[in-house]
Amino acid sequence: MSASEIPADLLFQSSHEWARVEGDTATVGISDHAQAELTDVVFVELPAMGRAVDAGDPTAVVESVKAASDIYAPVSGEIVEVNPAVEADPSLVNTDPYGAGWIFKIKLSKPDQASGLLTPAAYGELIG
Amino acid sequence: MSETVLHSPLEAAHIALGARLIPFGGWAMPVQYTSILTEHAAVREKAGVFDISHMGQVFVSGENHIAWLDRLLTNNLSRLSPGEGQYTIMLNERGGVIDDLIAYRISETETLLVVNASMIPEDVAWMEKHLVSGVTLRNESDAWAGLAIQGPDAAAIFGKLFPSEQLPPRNGILKTAGGEIVCRTGYTGEDGYEFFCPAALGPIFFESFISSGAIPCGLGARDTLRLEMCYPLNGNDLSPERSPIEAGLGFFCDLTKPEFIGRETLASQKENGPETKLTAIELTEKGPPPRPHYEVFSEGGEPLGELSSGVLSPTLGKGIAMGYLPAAFTKPGTPLLIDIRGRKFKAVTVKKPFLKKSK
Numbered sequence: 001m002s003a004s005e006i007p008a009d010l011l012f013q014s015s016h017e018w019a020r021v022e023g024d025t026a027t028v029g030i031s032d033h034a035q036a037e038l039t040d041v042v043f044v045e046l047p048a049m050g051r052a053v054d055a056g057d058p059t060a061v062v063e064s065v066k067a068a069s070d071i072y073a074p075v076s077g078e079i080v081e082v083n084p085a086v087e088a089d090p091s092l093v094n095t096d097p098y099g100a101g102w103i104f105k106i107k108l109s110k111p112d113q114a115s116g117l118l119t120p121a122a123y124g125e126l127i128g
Numbered sequence: 129m130s131e132t133v134l135h136s137p138l139e140a141a142h143i144a145l146g147a148r149l150i151p152f153g154g155w156a157m158p159v160q161y162t163s164i165l166t167e168h169a170a171v172r173e174k175a176g177v178f179d180i181s182h183m184g185q186v187f188v189s190g191e192n193h194i195a196w197l198d199r200l201l202t203n204n205l206s207r208l209s210p211g212e213g214q215y216t217i218m219l220n221e222r223g224g225v226i227d228d229l230i231a232y233r234i235s236e237t238e239t240l241l242v243v244n245a246s247m248i249p250e251d252v253a254w255m256e257k258h259l260v261s262g263v264t265l266r267n268e269s270d271a272w273a274g275l276a277i278q279g280p281d282a283a284a285i286f287g288k289l290f291p292s293e294q295l296p297p298r299n300g301i302l303k304t305a306g307g308e309i310v311c312r313t314g315y316t317g318e319d320g321y322e323f324f325c326p327a328a329l330g331p332i333f334f335e336s337f338i339s340s341g342a343i344p345c346g347l348g349a350r351d352t353l354r355l356e357m358c359y360p361l362n363g364n365d366l367s368p369e370r371s372p373i374e375a376g377l378g379f380f381c382d383l384t385k386p387e388f389i390g391r392e393t394l395a396s397q398k399e400n401g402p403e404t405k406l407t408a409i410e411l412t413e414k415g416p417p418p419r420p421h422y423e424v425f426s427e428g429g430e431p432l433g434e435l436s437s438g439v440l441s442p443t444l445g446k447g448i449a450m451g452y453l454p455a456a457f458t459k460p461g462t463p464l465l466i467d468i469r470g471r472k473f474k475a476v477t478v479k480k481p482f483l484k485k486s487k
Contacts, residue, residue: 040165042440043416045469061469063417065164065439066348 153246223393273330
């Protein structure tokens with residue numbers, strides 16, 4: 001996938017999570033590249049509502065047929081929403097990773113943290 | 129085990145098809161081409177083709193080779209006629225499993241053993257150690273490519289490619305006019321056959337089976353398919369520390385034979401009942417897929433052991449697993465708990481296999 005196909009309004013971690021920051025809230029999911037690598041997502045374990053997380057904390061788990069992968073919080077804050085749709089239909093992570101396949105939302109405790117994440121161009125370069 | 133990674137004669141074809149290769153039994157083998165779930169469904173509904181070139185082929189010959197093999201393997205080869213095969217197990221002196229394999233009687237004087245990839249050196253060394261005069265071993269594992277064509281359409285595909293040959297009956301073996309070997313066996317629970325040809329011809333036949341309608345399938349689907357049928361995987365579900373009686377494979381151990389390596393352990397376990405048994409376990413609540421090494425507890429929280437295999441069954445849509453449990457907890461319907469990342473999920477023991485095929 002070339003950088004041009006990565007939505008321009010997202011920021012990324014090198015561990016393949018994306019964050020869409022709107023106001024003081026970041027919506028988080030995994031990149032199209034990550035879902036393609038994992039293939040067939042069969043289970044998503046969501047974090048507890050209200051949980052406080054630090055950037056880099058394992059926060060959710062996405063499982064394919066062969067492996068379980070931790071999803072790391074890209075920013076610090078509080079879990080204010082989780083996506084019940086991916087719990088009911090984990091394949092949304094494969095079919096719409098940047099849309100219906102989002103996983104959780106974090107209310108940022110350190111709003112300037114987002115500036116440390118990768119731009120779509122930098123992430124595109126990372127995944128080659 | 130050697131650090132050298134072995135390569136299938138089909139590797140270039142796998143890469144061209146977009147396969148992802150993983151290390152397995154010392155080999156680089158495709159785990160999947162497009163999707164494990166799609167490949168799994170292809171085998172259950174139509175037909176899939178698996179590269180099994182990593183598996184070993186050992187030819188045993190000689191006038192008395194059957195009597196010799198019957199002292200080395202648990203099942204009874206003397207009951208077979210040429211052209212027939214059987215699942216059987218090679219044990220250590222303590223009755224633990226060295227390898228599980230299929231033995232096919234090619235003729236009165238020759239038998240083919242198809243063994244697990246990772247065990248080829250150990251199996252051959254064990255056989256050589258016990259070799260007697262008049263019996264000859266030929267390890268031809270490197271010379272053969274192997275393909276497993278599995279699924280309800282597998283027989284029709286064979287008819288298309290080999291119109292003048294007849295598929296052997298279940299468990300049977302056939303040598304085609306061209307010298308390929310066709311065995312009516314598999315590891316998926318579907319009809320199908322395992323096809324062996326000279327390594328150099330492997331890519332050509334692989335392509336022929338695909339163009340005749342078989343979907344290329346990797347080790348990922350092979351694992352979900354075999355676990356739905358409770359077929360054990362050596363290294364996961366079988367080990368030198370566990371006997372086939374514990375593994376629930378007593379059917380393949382002929383204790384009426386007066387002598388074979390490991391027999392004493394099996395006879396005593398059969399008489400007294402084994403202390404642990406490889407048990408089929410199903411998750412009864414929605415949860416993460418069970419995986420090997422997850423811990424198993426009784427309903428009351430007593431630790432019982434760990435899972436040896438586990439997946440989310442693509443056909444049944446629920447978590448299925450196997451593990452060695454104390455005999456008292458193995459009766460179907462026994463409630464259990466499986467620890468997954470610190471949370472305990474409800475599970476229950478069930479009768480094998482998970483997938484009940486209506487045939």
